[in-house]
Amino acid sequence: MAQDIRELFQKEQKNETQANLPAGHEARFLKKLDAEFSKTPKTTWSWWYIAASIVVVLGVGFGTFKYFQVPGNIQVVDTPTDTEFNKGEIPTRTLGDISPDLKKVEDYYLANINFELSKVTLTPENKDLIDGYLTQLETLNQEYKRISLELTHSGPNELTVNALITNLKFRLNLMYRLKEQLETLKTTDSIRKRTNV
Template sequence: MAQDIRNLFKETNVLEETMPNNHEARFLEKLDASLPVSTVLKPKFGWLKIAASVVVLLGLSFGAYKYFKPKTIIPNTIATTTVETKTLGDISPGLKKVEDYYLASINLELSKIEYTPETKELFDGYLLQLEALDKEYKHLSVELTQSGPSELTVNALIDNLKFRLNLLYRLRTQLTELKTSNNTEV
């Protein structure tokens, strides 16, 4: 039953047959009739794709700029970073009352002090001491945040507030003494 395919082709003369005339043109006509009129697909939301590409390109450019931007180091300055620090109020409500009392008293004393050109030197000296105490208070707050609450740190924070308040009391006392000595001289 098996026959050689080469023999079949020799017997039927398939190789000598040719395609009818205009076969290709008729095929193309039938193809055009069966396909839709417009073979080119119109892009939907083409402008949206372009806008998205522009946004992505801008985002990548900005990211590359920030990543490859050289870091500028300013000599002789300490880089400050904002770190969420704990205060006495974060430890307990009782310590929050103590801290609020001292801070309110300090602000009250600062508002009561009268600044005059005659007391400028004395006032500036006390302000420098207050700044030093304030820096130490911030340092202690960072230590409290990093190492957790300890009795030494809490006591140091409260003592710092006491020192600041006592410093303002001394400033007020000296200013009143200076004022009374100026009034008695006149």
């Protein structure tokens, strides 16, 4: 006794009667809904909330204290400072001390940085621009010295070597940007002079 399911749905739709809601049901429902949502929530602070907050704060504070506490049997070793480095008291290691290939990389970047720096001509018009770039270059030089100090103190690892190479790349890119800015400044000055003539 197989029946087609489409026929069953069609019969069901014809026989389906719409259930009517009692009169005013929707209005009463909306009125109750508005009454519930218009109530203001009571903001009473129970002493349990306060006590729980204090326990959490004390727990986090104690955990932080224990985490950062130096045990008594471990000696804290001072790392060399930049002033010790600048005085020449501590010999630092460079990329060239690690391997000959890294020495080639370091020499390549330093030679290009110095070459680009040697091509810069200082004029009154570009003095502020060059001073800004030289300040950034000095900041990167100090960072390079700090990373070299870390290399000396901790020994070579991938992060330190990559940081040194990245620093050299940043310094070379900084010199290239300076060169572009100087060329742009030169062309705008020459255009300005031609239009004023």
